[in-house]
Amino acid sequence: MNTPPSASGPERTDGSSVRIGALVPLTRPGWVGAGQHLLAGLELAVSEVNEAGGIGGRPLELLVRDTAADPQKAAAAVDELAALGVAALAGEYHSVVARAAAARADALGLPFLCSSAVLDALTEEPTQWVARLAPAQSHGWRIYADFLLGAGHSRIAVVADASVYWASGARILREHLAPRGGTVIELATSELSPAQVCDALVDNGATALLLLTGFPEPAVPIVRSVRRDPRLAEIMMGAPAGQPEFAEWAELLGEDGAAIPFLRYLPEHLGPLGARVEAALRERLTEAPSFVAFEGYDTITVLADLLRSHGTDRAGAAGSWPSVEVEGTRGQIRFSRTPGISVWQWAWTPVQVVDRDPSHPEQFRILHTG
Incomplete structure (x- = not known):
């Protein structure tokens, strides 16, 4: 685990946007359908966060980068997004790509909430910087x-x-x-x-x-x-x-x-929040949303709650994973340390x-x- 001095920066209070970097496969050989659903969920949640007042009055801005299922491209995107001042990273579907992104996020001291990748060994060593919504493989x-x-x-x-x-x-x-x-x-x-x-x-x-x-x-x-x-x-x-x-x-x-x-990764029956989000996602996608779209929505919901509660300082946000308790579309989301898993893990989302x-x-x- 790396904890570089640059991981913590002063919070900005000038009304500028709070930026979140989003890693999404949108071109081949990436799984484009999964990427489109993931992005739809991320974008819907961002729009709802902003309609509700943003993060302490500042708008939430999503900076999207196409990983195309390429680990090297994803790692380079993490470097770029970190330099652009994002408060956190979100997304990714492909496990091997997410692993490369997680390694860079850990090295740079950048909070990363992985939406959908399931590979158990998302990082080689335990890290405070990375958490995951999807169940481990x-x-x-x-x-x-x-x-x-x-x-x-x-x-x-x-x-x-x-x-x-x-x-x-x-x-x-x-x-x-x-x-x-x-x-x-x-x-x-x-x-x-x-x-x-x-x-x-x-x-x-x-x-x-x-x-x-x-x-x-x-x-x-x-x-x-x-x-x-x-x-x-x-x-x-x-x-x-x-x-x-x-x-x-x-x-x-x-x-x-x-x-x-x-x-x-869905429950047998969605609750009121899940049903509302499902209808909104269906309209946005013009087809039935997959579980990946719900993962995208839940990712932003968690990060928005984290940033509102603990500020946009990267180290402060990364140190707050264990205090998260958020209503997601598929259940109450909490993170814990799970044996054999090196990142903060929601254990567990419903599995069908x-x-x-x-x-x-x-x-x-x-x-x-x-």
């Missing part, structure tokens, strides 16, 4: 593993891209399933075509295939290939990272994209396993909660 993916076992799947294949995030997911699944009689068979997208993935599934006798891959490539061609292979008519496909959440999945795959369970209904692919079915 080990928490959510263990719930997904329990769902698989409950659905009768103990021989599970994963087709995975080369990434620390996907490797971490495969390890979590393997370690959680093995003591319960489950087996995880790993297939590499770099070595197998979609047709060869199908052959490997038949050869290994897997009853479930999990897509630990990028979207739309190679996830979409793999799904199409499996759906069209009569040998695999009974196999279940899953996508724990949430690829089927976004409208582009349904647009590209149609009925083929249904009945593919994924993790979603859901899929798109084969009869109505635009609708979701809740299959499991944890």
